[in-house]
Amino acid sequence: xxxxxQQADAESGIDTAQDTLLVExxxxxxxxxxxxxxxxxxRRAFAIAYRILEHREDAEDVVQDAFLxxxxxxxxxxTRRPFHPWLYRIVVNQALNYRRSRSRRAMDPMPAxxxxxxxxxxxxxxxxxxxxxxxxxLDALPERQRTMVQLADLEGFNSTEIAGILxxxxxxxxxxxxxxxxxxxxxxxxxxxxx
Amino acid sequence: MDALTQALRDAxxxxxxxxxxxxxxxxxxxxxxxxxxxxRATRAGAAGGRARAARAMRAWWQPLAVWSPRGIPVAAAAxxxxxxxxxxxxxxxxxxxxDAGGFVTIEEELxxxxxxxxxSILSELDADAMLDVALFYDGEEW
Numbered sequence: 396x397x398x399x400x401q402q403a404d405a406e407s408g409i410d411t412a413q414d415t416l417l418v419e420x421x422x423x424x425x426x427x428x429x430x431x432x433x434x435x436x437x438r439r440a441f442a443i444a445y446r447i448l449e450h451r452e453d454a455e456d457v458v459q460d461a462f463l464x465x466x467x468x469x470x471x472x473x474t475r476r477p478f479h480p481w482l483y484r485i486v487v488n489q490a491l492n493y494r495r496s497r498s499r500r501a502m503d504p505m506p507a508x509x510x511x512x513x514x515x516x517x518x519x520x521x522x523x524x525x526x527x528x529x530x531x532x533l534d535a536l537p538e539r540q541r542t543m544v545q546l547a548d549l550e551g552f553n554s555t556e557i558a559g560i561l562x563x564x565x566x567x568x569x570x571x572x573x574x575x576x577x578x579x580x581x582x583x584x585x586x587x588x589x590x
Numbered sequence: 591m592d593a594l595t596q597a598l599r600d601a602x603x604x605x606x607x608x609x610x611x612x613x614x615x616x617x618x619x620x621x622x623x624x625x626x627x628x629x630r631a632t633r634a635g636a637a638g639g640r641a642r643a644a645r646a647m648r649a650w651w652q653p654l655a656v657w658s659p660r661g662i663p664v665a666a667a668a669x670x671x672x673x674x675x676x677x678x679x680x681x682x683x684x685x686x687x688x689d690a691g692g693f694v695t696i697e698e699e700l701x702x703x704x705x706x707x708x709x710s711i712l713s714e715l716d717a718d719a720m721l722d723v724a725l726f727y728d729g730e731e732w
Contacts, residue, residue, distance in 0.1 A: 424631025426624065433619050438607060441615075445605035454605070455615055462619045466626050526601035533598065548595045549602060580594050 409435075414478040421469055433462055436479055440486045446545040447490035457493050461486040480559035487542060487560060525586045532582040540575035547572055 414435070420428035437458060444454035444461070464485050472481055533541060539561075546552045546560065554572060558565040591599075 421627075422630070423634040424627050424629070426620070426627045426631075429623055429627055430616065430620050433616055437612065437616065437619070441607070441610060442605040446602075449603065451606050451609060455610065458615065459619050459622060463622055463626070466623050522600070525597065529597055529601040533602070544598070545602075548598045576594060579598070583594055583597055 409477070409479050411477040411479070415474055418469065418472060418474055418478055421466070429466065432478070436482055437462070439479070440482065442550060443483055443486050443546070444490045446549050447487065447542065448494055453493060453497070454490070457486065457489045461489045464489065477559075480556065483560045484562060487546075491538065491542065525583070528582055528586045529579065532579050536575050536578065540571050540578075543568060543572050544575050544579070548576075 414432065417428045417432045417435075421432065440458045440461060441454055444457040445451065448454050448457065461482065465482050468485075472478065533544065536544065542561070543557055546557050547554070552560065554568040555565050557572075558568045561568070
């Protein structure tokens with residue numbers, strides 16, 4: 396039994412009732428309603444895709460594919476449930492498939508604000524080394540745990556929202572997140588102890 | 591924000607939202623979705639037509655459906671009445687109650703006998719005599 400539809404998702408701030416009205420219009424082939432849904436969710440969808448792919452053009456392609464896939468499958472959407480976790484699940488799955496299938500491309504250049512973090516060359520080098528180790532540890536996590544960390548620590552979703560996106564139990568999310576963070580925390584502490 | 595989350599955010603680049611041409615991306619998505627939306631609109635229109643046709647069908651057969659539980663017994667009763675009436679007409683045309691297996695009263699049998707006697711007398715009369723009987727019969731008993 397799905398939970399009752401909420402007027403607005405308190406945590407995400409998304410007006411789920413408005414989404415539901417738009418979905419009902421899209422079901423009848425209303426292109427304007429579909430455009431509104433795209434406009435409302437494309438930025439968050441892009442951010443999620445980018446977290447997984449770390450490549451802007453790939454993330455844009457994934458967002459486009461995800462919205463088209465959502466349109467193809469929109470008849471299967473339970474309109475008593477909010478639209479955005481369902482859409483983000485498609486985005487995550489598309490991005491993971493994209494990531495698995497592509498040969499790893501060169502990453503986008505690191506933003507200037509991140510690259511220039513550190514007042515002295517020594518601190519800069521230490522921070523860069525720590526970032527590299529943490530990145531390696533993040534990449535070495537099992538795919539499911541890595542995705543959860545990306546959604547939780549980088550995109551700010553809580554465990555309940557991640558459970559909705561990944562269609563798994565919140566307790567499972569909390570368990571995987573705990574395991575992933577324990578691994579990353581060890582790497583962080585080791586790197587700080589060395590540096 | 592705890593130290594791990596902060597360290598992760600420092601280690602991983604932020605999504606370059608400012609580098610994305612959002613209107614162009616939206617146009618791309620809308621254009622790619624246009625055929626599917628048009629097909630969906632066509633299907634929805636056809637489904638609407640079928641729904642209207644179904645409503646129109648209901649318009650004429652629904653009263654029948656409502657009345658049929660009462661109509662069937664009424665029709666059955668009318669049939670019985672018609673059959674009884676038809677049987678009465680036939681019995682009035684020459685079939686006696688005795689022929690039908692019923693009881694006949696003495697009065698009925700006498701009336702039938704008198705009528706049969708009258709018919710035998712009348713059958714022996716010619717046309718002019720029949721006319722006299724018809725014109726001048728004043729109700730006297732035979």
